[in-house]
């Protein structure tokens with residue numbers, strides 16, 4: 449693996465916490481809910497208002513994608529007002545490094561008329577796509593690629609998709625399932641997606657898709673395991689407040705564990721399909737005190753112990769959880785996450801390489817990591833354009849003086865305010881930036 453070259457100019461000195469970190473952090477909106485709601489709003493029978501919208505690289509790319517495909521987004525009032533529409537003409541859609549854009553927007557494109565070419569960052573061209581492209585073809589969509597089954601590819605939209613039964617192996621990504629379900633309400637026969645692989649990662653994200661469809665009046669049959677049917681019909685326009693991104697709360701809550709401090713996240717939903725909600729149970733297994741009230745989640749760090757966790761449902765939490773393990777009193781094992789090798793980077797490889805370069809004892813397994821805590825030393829932490837690697841580097845910096853995280857700006861993928869919020873929490877200094885609530889609304 450080639451780490452991006454670290455220069456003094458793109459190194460961020462992660463704040464070291466000499467004392468316990470105490471504070472609260474307001475987390476911006478959920479990347480995953482935002483992505484779904486933008487696609488569904490573009491397909492709605494009437495406009496939708498998305499309040500507390502996330503403004504990050506991924507959500508802006510998704511906004512631009514639906515606009516290129518004929519929708520209109522008005523940001524001048526409260527939240528984002530999305531007016532549905534379709535396109536007629538040829539355009540290129542930039543997916544950046546966003547799995548949600550590259551997997552969710554192609555089916556929407558098939559409902560417009562024209563040649564829609566999807567491309568993205570250099571690394572995005574290595575992320576798994578062929579299963580989705582084949583799934584779209586089985587649903588009757590004309591997709592042209594160069595035979596590698598990755599970005600770039602072109603959807604030749606005719607404005608209509610037959611749909612029907614589509615069998616796929618979604619063991620590499622749940623996003624293949626979501627990408628087929630989200631637009632299926634507008635397919636002539638709807639869709640039935642059947643998963644036939646041995647494993648199915650990120651199940652909460654599929655439930656999130658089902659819930660988002662049902663909220664807009666769609667009938668979704670989930671009565672058979674690993675099978676989802678969306679009946680054809682319309683989608684209601686809605687007025688929705690986007691929940692905070694609970695997976696992005698992970699590094700801040702980790703600060704409580706690593707420094708034996710107390711961190712509160714306001715607006716933690718009482719009921720949610722977000723996989724980040726699993727942090728409540730996970731952090732308790734590390735020994736933390738976890739309290740959920742009507743309004744917030746509070747985590748207090750305590751005698752951090754090692755864990756043995758199957759993270760298959762919550763793979764996007766793995767980098768931060770792995771960083772916490774470095775500070776536990778005993779070894780940890782993280783399992784069920786072979787698929788995160790296909791995320792923003794090969795996360796298992798990247799985590800093992802970076803942790804070991806700081807003196808760690810971390811072993812990669814085919815589907816996870818074995819982590820034996822050891823004293824770590826200062827050094828550069830490379831991030832491979834991966835926002836969650838940057839979060840992991842920041843967490844290590846709390847407990848190890850002299851960690852320089854390379855390209856902290858990569859956190860803009862889902863949370864452009866990360867470095868500001870982090871420094872505020874760890875140092876207690878209020879920095880000169882608008883509150884998240886102001887930026888979001």
Ligand SMILES: O=C(O)C1=C[C@@H](OP(=O)(O)O)[C@@H](O)[C@H](O)C1
Nearest residue numbers: 480621622623649650653763764
């Ligand atoms: O549907 C979604 O919004 C997501 C699904 C998951 O993808 P995988 O199933 O590929 O892990 C998750 O890791 C990603 O961050 C977001």
Ligand SMILES: C=C(OP(=O)(O)O)C(=O)O
Nearest residue numbers: 545546547548764791792
């Ligand atoms: C895997 C992730 O992103 P993406 O939506 O690009 O797949 C992630 O955010 O951890």
